[in-house]
Amino acid sequence: MNKIIVIGHLGRDPEMRYTPNGQAVTSFSVASSRKYTTSSGEQREETEWFNCSAYVAKEVRRALSLERPKTRQQVVARLSQDEERRLIAHAYRMKGVRGLLIKTLFQTGTRVSEFVNIKVEEFFFDEQMILISKAKGGKSRYIPILPELAQELRTHLGNRATGYLFETIHATPYSPRRIQQIVKETAAEAKITKRVYPHLLRHSIATTLLERGMTLEQIQKLLGHSKLETTQIYAESTPEMIKESYQRALGG
Secondary structure, eight states: OOOEEEEEOOOOOOOEEOOTTTTTEEEEEEEEEEEEEOOTSSSEEEEEEOOOOHHHHHHHHHTTTTOOOOOOOOOOOOOOOHHHHHHHHHHHHTTTTTTHHHHHHHHHHHOHHHTTTOBBBGEEETTTEEEEOOOGGGEEEEEOOHHHHHHHHHHHTTTSHHHHHBOOSSOBOOHHHHHHHHHHHHHHHHHOOOOOOOOHHOOOOOOHHHHOOOOHHHHHHTOOSSSHHGGGGGGGOOHHHHHHHHHHHOOO
């Protein structure tokens, strides 16, 4: 027969933690107890304990309509500038349009779900813009591109005026999963040891743009973030920004 025991540690127990104002940090545990008989006929009881403090804290916050305390964001992962160059350069040495595909994915900073749905008619050569109409949240936005990339995309499309900007040999769009595989395979062949995936390219271009003077508000619009708070994770001082500030401060 199983029985459940719930124990809440209250009061000034020496093993408990306390806040600076002396309030006890309460912890709760649940024990599941089971009695059984061994092969020799001996009666035994087995107890397994589970810490349910997180669940209790969640229920208390819900009952009191309290928001979960925000934790400090870790430094955003990114590719180094050398890794960016190696990835794209190696992609161009591979067959097909892999080089242009990865370069476009990187320079536009689009989500992979947005990237695979870009239509030919959403590429504007003269304006050097790409329209993201299948954006997260149902919103659309324009993304500027460099003249060199615009020319490469025009050459890539040739006389094709319909379909997707990048499509398979069956004239269908790539799946997000296939783009992930392409990026991963190319990074491995380029001897990049860290895990490389499409969203890492998005992090990388955003951090690079911030380091080179683009404002957070502009990066927010480029990336399609609905809240500036989401973009602010890139405002954490990067090693490059710290180095520049350090050298400027001591360089006199």
